[in-house]
Amino acid sequence: MKTWLKELERELKKRFYLTEVDDIISYYEEMIQERLDNGESIDEILSDYDPKEIAKSMTADVVMKRANDTYKSIAKSSKQLMVFLLSSPLLIPLGFAYVIIMIVAVSLLFSLVVTIFASIVGMVGLFINMYQSGLGQNEIIGFVGIGLMTFSFLILVSIWLYQAVQQLAKKLLYIFSKLAKNKGERK
Amino acid sequence: MKEQVKKGVLEIFVLAILMRSDSYGYKIVSDLIQYIDISESTLYPILRRLEKANELETYNVLFQGRNRKYYKITKTGKKHIDEFLLEWEDIRKIYDILMK
Numbered sequence: 115m116k117t118w119l120k121e122l123e124r125e126l127k128k129r130f131y132l133t134e135v136d137d138i139i140s141y142y143e144e145m146i147q148e149r150l151d152n153g154e155s156i157d158e159i160l161s162d163y164d165p166k167e168i169a170k171s172m173t174a175d176v177v178m179k180r181a182n183d184t185y186k187s188i189a190k191s192s193k194q195l196m197v198f199l200l201s202s203p204l205l206i207p208l209g210f211a212y213v214i215i216m217i218v219a220v221s222l223l224f225s226l227v228v229t230i231f232a233s234i235v236g237m238v239g240l241f242i243n244m245y246q247s248g249l250g251q252n253e254i255i256g257f258v259g260i261g262l263m264t265f266s267f268l269i270l271v272s273i274w275l276y277q278a279v280q281q282l283a284k285k286l287l288y289i290f291s292k293l294a295k296n297k298g299e300r301k
Numbered sequence: 302m303k304e305q306v307k308k309g310v311l312e313i314f315v316l317a318i319l320m321r322s323d324s325y326g327y328k329i330v331s332d333l334i335q336y337i338d339i340s341e342s343t344l345y346p347i348l349r350r351l352e353k354a355n356e357l358e359t360y361n362v363l364f365q366g367r368n369r370k371y372y373k374i375t376k377t378g379k380k381h382i383d384e385f386l387l388e389w390e391d392i393r394k395i396y397d398i399l400m401k
Contacts, residue, residue, distance in 0.1 A: 138345065140368070141326060145341045147367055148327035168342055 115146055118160050125169035129194055138172065170202070188283050192216065195291055205294055212290050216283070223279050226272055233268065237261045311339065311347055312356075313385050319357060319374040320382070326370065348372060356381050 119139060126135040142163065149159045196216075199209030241261070244254055318324060318332050326344065333339045351357045356378035362369045 137349075140370070141345055142341070144325070144368065144370060145327055145330075148325075151365070162340075163342070171342060172346065 115156055115160070118146075118163075118165070119143060122163075122165040122168060125165040126172075129169055129198070130172075138168070142168070170198075188280065188287065191287055192283060195287060195294070199290070199294055208290065208293055212286065215286060219279050219282055219286075223276065226275055230268055230272055234265070237265070308347075309385070311337070311343070312351060313382060314339075315344070315347055315351065316356065316374055316378050316382050319372055319378070323371045323373045325362075325372065329372070351378065354381075 119142070122142060123135060123139055126138055130138070146156075146159055150156065196209060196212060199205045199212055241254070241258065244257060314333055314337060315329060318329055324332070326341070326348070329348075330339060330341055330344055333344075348357070352359065352372075354377065356375055358373045358375055360371050360373065362371055
């Protein structure tokens, strides 16, 4: 039984957080104890449970139940879901769809960052140019003002977009784990 | 859709068992097995889901030197049953039509 629990723990640790692992382990430990007390033999009991299957069947459920609030936990859950989707033959199409959507979202964010960076560089260049061309101080200050306003507006937009992508990732995670779960149960 | 219904029904089964008295994992399975096809591994996600939804609470009881996790239905859980029964009133009527 000890070795079986260790194996289950190993399988679970590949996919879940420690608190989740502990919860599942103690659930099965209790189950096994109860059945032992009821006079069933240990071999009989353990033949009912396959650690790999348990870990696998739990993935969609657990990932969906997570709050997925921080960027890090979204990234972790997304990755797990991806691996899970791609590793089960039935769910591969779903996995591909998920990967593609994520790639699109990430590249969108990336291009936004690049745009902002480029516009900063461009603006600095413009100011230097203006200074050199001998414009009056007032004009330059005016332009700097406009530049800063545009810039802060851009920052606002990017923050908003960043949040939108995060929300999207969260929603996608939810939808896809739900889909995966339904498909898995239909088997 | 069918899976969705089945899942909902399983949840209600568990809540209904807990209406009789607080219970622990193994006992819930052995009680339910008389009515439906359920195993320890199917029960776990259901319990977790219900707990997350605050439809049941847990507490630990020491039994023969080891831990037993007990599940207790909450107000929200009871409300869930009531809503379910209300929704399924129509199903009962269909059943009545067919059985008459």
